[in-house]
Amino acid sequence: MVPAAFVIIDALPLSPNGKLDRRALPEPDAALLERDRPYLAPRTPVEVMIARIWGDVLGVERVGIDDGFFALGGHSLRATQIVARLREAFAVDIPLRLMFEDVTVARLAEAIETLQWMACRPSEAVADPATSEKVRSR
Numbered sequence: 001m002v003p004a005a006f007v008i009i010d011a012l013p014l015s016p017n018g019k020l021d022r023r024a025l026p027e028p029d030a031a032l033l034e035r036d037r038p039y040l041a042p043r044t045p046v047e048v049m050i051a052r053i054w055g056d057v058l059g060v061e062r063v064g065i066d067d068g069f070f071a072l073g074g075h076s077l078r079a080t081q082i083v084a085r086l087r088e089a090f091a092v093d094i095p096l097r098l099m100f101e102d103v104t105v106a107r108l109a110e111a112i113e114t115l116q117w118m119a120c121r122p123s124e125a126v127a128d129p130a131t132s133e134k135v136r137s138r
Contacts, residue, residue: 028073039064046090046109053085054105065106069099092116 006028013024042048042065051063058072069079079099086094086108092115098108 040066042105044109046112047105049089050086050105050108050112053082053089057081057085063105065109066104069103074099086112090116092119 007026009026013021015021039062042051042063047065051065054067054069054072054074055061055063057078058074060072063072069082074082079096083094083096083099090112092112094112094115098111101107
């Protein structure tokens with residue numbers, strides 16, 4: 001677990017009880033987060049929609065296709081929000097685990113396009129190789 005950003009403050013905010021007041025901690029400015037790669041704009045309608053949803057949920061103005069979910073400040077609660085919005089937008093069952101597999105906008109777009117293709121062709125989306133052979137031999 002590596003923090004996505006560091007914020008330098010003069011002193012830790014304390015509650016009246018002398019404990020750390022987590023709610024008073026400043027949020028890191030997503031625009032100032034150092035990116036590993038240069039910004040590449042979304043290329044397809046699927047990438048555009050994913051970038052828009054990520055930007056809305058994560059509070060980031062500009063989301064590129066190579067931006068990582070966790071690098072932009074994502075966490076498990078935001079992942080569930082994003083998956084719910086993606087399911088609604090694309091009408092496919094997107095597994096939550098996809099968000100935890102070093103996902104970028106481009107990789108998630110590929111996964112969604114594959115899920116959409118499989119939903120349109122359920123007879124060709126066979127998981128068991130033995131069953132797949134039987135289907136091919138008919």
